[in-house]
Amino acid sequence: MNPSRVGYPQVRGRGMRGRAWGIDAGGVNPELGRVAVGQGGVVSRAQAISAGYTPEQIRERLSDGRWERVRRGQYAERVDLGRLEPWEQELFRHRRLVHAAMNAMQPGSAVVSHHSALVLQRIPVWRADLAEVQLTRTNGRGEVKAGVRHHQGRLTPADLTQVAGLAVTSVPRAVVETASTTSFEAAVVSIDAALRRPEVSAGELRRLLTVTDCWPGGPTIRLALAFADPLAESVGESRLRVLMHNEGLPPPVLQAVFEDDAGFIGRVDFYFPDYNTVVEFDGLMKYADGSQYTLIQEKIREDRLRALGLQVVRLRWVDLAHPARTALAIRKAFDTSRRTRLAG
Incomplete structure (x- = not known):
């Protein structure tokens, strides 16, 4: 990814001409549209069936390109990303992957974290693997499965926020999480940008420095935080x-x-x-x-x-x-x- 800024454009479904989720040639399905709007445009197979679509109708929409499979059992309207810069396309797809991964989890069992939390909160990331979703489990073990990296971690209420209907680690927490698993350069890119956000206070960063002192990536976190400067205005x-x-x-x-x-x-x-x-x-x-x-x-x-x-x-x-x-x-x-x- 090669952004000088991170863009979060509004995009529309291919050939929709003003239509939204669930409005097909055969009629309007406002129920599925409401569900999709609350889930970043992503719905599960079970939700589609509950809203009145048959398995045959789902297959038909996937086959003719009206819908696309985001991950197994999770679908979204196909959209034309051709007018977007390559990195904007990557960010758009990653947000959909995050919603699809969380939609497949048991409620309350995971929190969006690391670079996935940064993307949702409009913080630039550099050289992040946007094909992989980052979650922190509130139960279970850490593992990589079906394009999702599950971390284990102890989170407090101060570490959490809500974004687009999802539980997400806060900007301060997410930047130190990301810094612990990435390069010094990538960490500085995100922390420079995060320091311009009003919710990122010096006190919160001091708290997180103490929390992360013994993390495997602790040295990178400390070096990047000491070097970071909000006056750097772009990636x-x-x-x-x-x-x-x-x-x-x-x-x-x-x-x-x-x-x-x-x-x-x-x-x-x-x-x-x-x-x-x-x-x-x-x-x-x-x-x-x-x-x-x-x-x-x-x-x-x-x-x-x-x-x-x-x-x-x-x-x-x-x-x-x-x-x-x-x-x-x-x-x-x-x-x-x-x-x-x-x-x-």
């Missing part, structure tokens, strides 16, 4: 922060504001004050409108920054795949700034 900026840290670059100032005689120039993603260097990350959506006006304004902005004596380094998603080369580009800007100062 790309968070990943670039980690890259610069790993490559031994000095810590930059985030979202520094610059002005000149004409007034406000703008905020920059990263500023190295000791080296008069600005680093800007150009995410996928930054120039989405493709307008000439936008490009001209960005060029004017960059010229004004350079007029202040700043070096400006622009980086893109592709640069994140080449850490050493990217760090070298920033260091070359440092050297240019130093030579310019000495020459002056």
Whole structure:
């Protein structure tokens, strides 16, 4: 997945033309529609039959593409995802998988957790296996079964919330759960974003640090929480922060504001004050409108920054795949700034 932001678009069923779940050529089935709306668009075979569909009608709808099988015994309307970015499609499918997995569980026997809880709560995830649903069992044992990873864990009321009708671990709990099972980079991506949420307090994170102290992933949790910064405003900026840290670059100032005689120039993603260097990350959506006006304004902005004596380094998603080369580009800007100062 390669998002500069996480999108949660509204999508409609293929060829539905304004129709909703349960409204077929043969008539309206509002009962199944109400059930589906409360379950993320997913219904079970038993629920469909209870709402009046016969096994033959279910097979017919699966066969002709009106419905799709999300997992065994769990169905949803087929939707056209063609207009969505690839990562948005992955997120949409994962949310359906989560609802299908929970719909197949005994009520009260599991809680959505780890990266699945983050996806439901609109927190970015990086390099998460979105084909696998993450649940924490309130009974039973930990195992991986039918595309669902069942964790064992002790949860308190402070660890829980409700999202889309499902019991879910809270954002603070979910980010430390995810950090315990993933890389430092992936943990920072999610924690940077989570820190911008009002429900994520310093006190709650301190509590969770104590709770997770002896977890197998405890060191990653502590390092990621200590490094995290809510001023990183996108997945790309968070990943670039980690890259610069790993490559031994000095810590930059985030979202520094610059002005000149004409007034406000703008905020920059990263500023190295000791080296008069600005680093800007150009995410996928930054120039989405493709307008000439936008490009001209960005060029004017960059010229004004350079007029202040700043070096400006622009980086893109592709640069994140080449850490050493990217760090070298920033260091070359440092050297240019130093030579310019000495020459002056």
